[in-house]
Amino acid sequence: MSDAQARLFVIAAPSGAGKTTLVHALVTRHPELRFSISYTTRSKRRNEADGVDYRFVGPDEFVALRNDGALLEYAEVFDNHYGTSRAQVEGHLEAGHHVVLEIDWQGARQVRESMPECVTIFILPPSHDELVRRLRDRRTDSEDIIDRRLRDAVGDMSHWREFDYVVINDDLDKAVADLEAVLAGQGENHATDNRALRHAIAAIVS
Numbered sequence: 655m656s657d658a659q660a661r662l663f664v665i666a667a668p669s670g671a672g673k674t675t676l677v678h679a680l681v682t683r684h685p686e687l688r689f690s691i692s693y694t695t696r697s698k699r700r701n702e703a704d705g706v707d708y709r710f711v712g713p714d715e716f717v718a719l720r721n722d723g724a725l726l727e728y729a730e731v732f733d734n735h736y737g738t739s740r741a742q743v744e745g746h747l748e749a750g751h752h753v754v755l756e757i758d759w760q761g762a763r764q765v766r767e768s769m770p771e772c773v774t775i776f777i778l779p780p781s782h783d784e785l786v787r788r789l790r791d792r793r794t795d796s797e798d799i800i801d802r803r804l805r806d807a808v809g810d811m812s813h814w815r816e817f818d819y820v821v822i823n824d825d826l827d828k829a830v831a832d833l834e835a836v837l838a839g840q841g842e843n844h845a846t847d848n849r850a851l852r853h854a855i856a857a858i859v860s
Contacts, residue, residue, distance in 0.1 A: 660746070660748075660749075660750050660751055660752055660753070661752050661753075661771075661772070661773055661837075662747060662752075662755060662765070662771075662773070663752065663753065663754050663755065663772070663774075663775065663836075663837060664755045664757065664762045664765050664766075664772050664773065665777065665833075666757055666758050666759045666774070666775070666776055666777070666817070667758075667776060667777035667810075667823075668779070668785070668806070668807035668808075668810035669789065670785045670786075670788045670789040670803065670804075671777045671778060671785065671788075671807075671823055672777065672788065672823040672826070672829070673756060673777045673823075674756065675826065676777060676823060676826070676829055676830060677689065677754060679830045680754065680830055680833050680834070681754060683834075684834075684837075686751065686752070687752050687754050688746040688751040688752065688753045688754070689753075689754050689756070690739065690742055690743050690746070690753055690754065691706070691707070691709055691739075691742070692708055692709070692739075692756070692757065693711050693725070693735075693736065693737045693738070693739065694709070694710060694711070694735065694736045694737075695710075695711060695712065695713050695716050695734050695735045695736075696708075696710075697710075698710050709739075716737065719737060720737065724740055724741065725737040725739065725740060726738040726739070726740040726743055726764070726765060726769075727757060727760075727761035727764035727765050727768070729757070729760040729764075731758055731760075732799070732803070732806075736757070736758070736761070737761075738757060738765075743755065752837070755772075759813040762774055766816075773819070773836070774817040774819070775817060775818065775819045775820070775821060775833065775836055775844075776816075776817035776819070776820045776821075776846075777820075777821050777823050777829075778811060778814065778820060778821070778822050778823065778855065778859075779823060779858065780822055780823070780824035780858065781858060782858070784824075785804070785807060789803055789804060812859065814846065814855060815846060818846065819836045819841050819846065820844055820846055820851060821833055821844055822854060832844055
């Protein structure tokens with residue numbers, strides 16, 4: 655997955671689409687990639703580690719980072735704040751490494767404004783029913799939070815047209831292979847202007 659020019663790949667998805675699992679699998683298969691670790695003000699979950707999954711900070715520290723211009727993008731999601739370290743991303747790119755950024759569509763829009771040369775990829779679940787199943791199987795959120803995530807996911811999915819590529823996460827291995835194709839510059843079948851892909855997306859988001 656070499657390239658003369660280091661690229662920033664922005665991957666976004668509605669909650670429950672499997673974005674985090676896909677990104678971790680991708681980075682595991684390709685250790686030459688650099689994964690940007692986001693700041694967040696939300697509480698750490700049982701299976702998460704600070705500095706590995708997220709950089710967990712308090713609200714005051716997050717505001718200071720934002721006001722100092724240290725964040726490439728930031729957003730509020732489910733009453734918590736998330737942001738990307740500008741220095742971390744720029745440092746990896748300057749060192750010649752491709753960077754994978756895992757954020758939401760709001761953050762992706764901000765990154766496109768700052769770095770229009772980035773490549774943006776949107777992950778979709780294979781169906782609404784599968785999205786519901788994945789959110790409930792997490793067993794990390796209350797029923798109220800799950801219901802809210804489902805409502806917001808519908809709105810999130812409507813933003814797929816803003817992205818360069820769309821990958822449908824039906825099968826993990828296939829979805830990772832699809833991402834690899836996009837990163838290698840061979841993702842024509844996943845480009846948002848692909849007619850066959852648009853037909854498949856319409857069946858999911860309708």
